[in-house]
Amino acid sequence: MIETAPQQETAVLVGLINQNQDEKQAQEYLDELEFLADTAGAVVKKKFFQRLDVPHPATFVGSGKLEEIQNYIKIHEIDTIIFDDELSPTQLRNIERELTCKVLDRTNLILDIFAKRAQTAHAKTQVELAQYQYMLPRLTRMWTHLERQRGGIGMRGPGETQIETDRRIILDKIARLKEQLVKIDKQKATQRKNRGKMVRVALVGYTNVGKSTIMNMMAKSEVFAENKLFATLDTTVRKVVIGNIPFLLSDTVGFIRKLPHGLVESFKSTLDEVREADLLVHVVDISHPGFEEQIDTVNETLSEIDTREKPTIYVFNKIDAYNYVAKDEADLSPKTNQNYSLEDWKNSWMGKKNTPSLFISAVKKQNVDDFKKKLYEEVHKIHITRFPYNDFLYDPEWIVDPQNKDEEE
Template identity: 85%
Template structure:
């Protein structure tokens, strides 16, 4: 039997430069979209940009740019065209008519990755619900082939009838999945109650910043960690001890810019670990050029899921991968975050704000003892309010490495 190698799907990406995102941001966002596409298994051949104040209501990009994309797709036999923003049903239908190939938007791509990554019944149910909610308003594009049929006897309205049938089927499935999720949510809530009064710490952050690596290092666990987006979907909780002080540590799903609202809604129960945590450890990839925007994205998502005000430790990870671009001595332009040294970054706003900030490398084990000490102090503050008579727990010799 001869085995044939699986042919890798090829893709091109499309993004806009407008008042909401300048050229630098647009290129950075498409680089992230390329990482998403590679995570999904595609090979990106080209990135297309267009300057537009607002997306074209019919085709997202202008007719000239769409023709340019179409020519490239036909010449290079591209399988998929991926747009960086969510497309309306009308835009999807019009673009597919022109390009005659598979067209995805950012939301669809993220849903596909989540479906691929989901391991447990809980995660699979959440992803399935989000997929059906995304699919419902886009049913018409699945029946465009009927428009080629001529009218006449026996040919009136089959598309509409089929769409209505599909809509009912999907609405029924959405209703069943919501009931299924409610049952799972109750089970998860019971599990959380059974953990008693132990202090809860949740690792949060943008996707692929090293949360699972930190989890493995601190809790000596084997949480799946990979240099791909959304390697972790299911929340993992481990009991750990620093000195004599026990607490629970949770690794949660990573956030991302333009995270589909339906996905946030579907994953609310998974994010309960974040909502019910006593302390948040906000992990940041200091080596990423857009780490400040990533911090903002995470904070906006935390606000959206209503986590409230919680003690937060900022952990700037991957200092081993941080690159310092030194300015020329005769360059009199003001310094930016792109040409600040690591020491200057430590002394900047992130080192002086009202919450602990640490700079570590989880893979190289740099500054881990300092991290454990700060984490211990924050856990202790909460622990004392619950167990005020356990003073003996807090005597720790920090000159010795903590297990």
């Protein structure tokens, strides 16, 4: 019997250990890069680490490490090598000259996933724009095999290399894509205006923290949710009613560390829902060992789009998956995040700061009523400022489980 199913690409990952990221962080970053590779459809066979203060300007890693990687790739017939940081055009060209496989960097991998996930014309246009912006400075490597156009009768003059021709074509495409995005953004702005003065709530957070699951739970919708990075690219808006107050809830694209600048620029229009929201629900995966760094990443991105000061509720999701490891008193090593119980976290900066914080499991429906009551309270505060003469009676006791509510009706 002949097998017709396509074989998965095999890949190796490469990361640096330096003054900006220690061995533990480098391992965590490559674990995330492995998740990205898995999302793109590749199987990771090995991870390589190189200790360098700064990336090697020619090959990212030293010549000895590159030779070690080359030997492994040849022996195990690896298809792709993926670097955890963005490679310069020179580094990319030199590495491809040395190795006999496809070379990608983190940016290229993320762009590939975005292209695969994009569904609407808006998302596809944004991804295509980011891809061309990434491609433009790397044309030298792509066209080194081409020579200057031939001269002759009717062809005299300064001439033009193939790379110059393609650079001009790409610049024209970038200009057209930007024009398309302006038109789409105007349509989106009109849609937002037509929604009236309803309170707007936006779900924000790192990728794969459970935003779409919370959206489905709150709005009884069927937003695509999967245990993959960037399962959601297009912003989804649904009308939600808690108790006696209706509001709009939006699910947005997740953030990630080392997000390519071109993607941030391209997707700023997608984040207009966040920029125009009245209230942010910052969803955090508390079961992830590096969730505090993920919080910082999200807050940095929110600052880039001038939404850092908006009223925010922190929702620490996936408490059912949180793995508490009690620390032995004889162990003098520093505590890790997993050495704190959920009660410890509730009594830490999360519970003591002015920003409301809740601990839930959207999948297991744990503490969901507490989340709804807090959301009701915060939406109500905004609602009464917008409709001071037409306010509903504040009554958090109206909040019940949607299933029970349906049964009562």
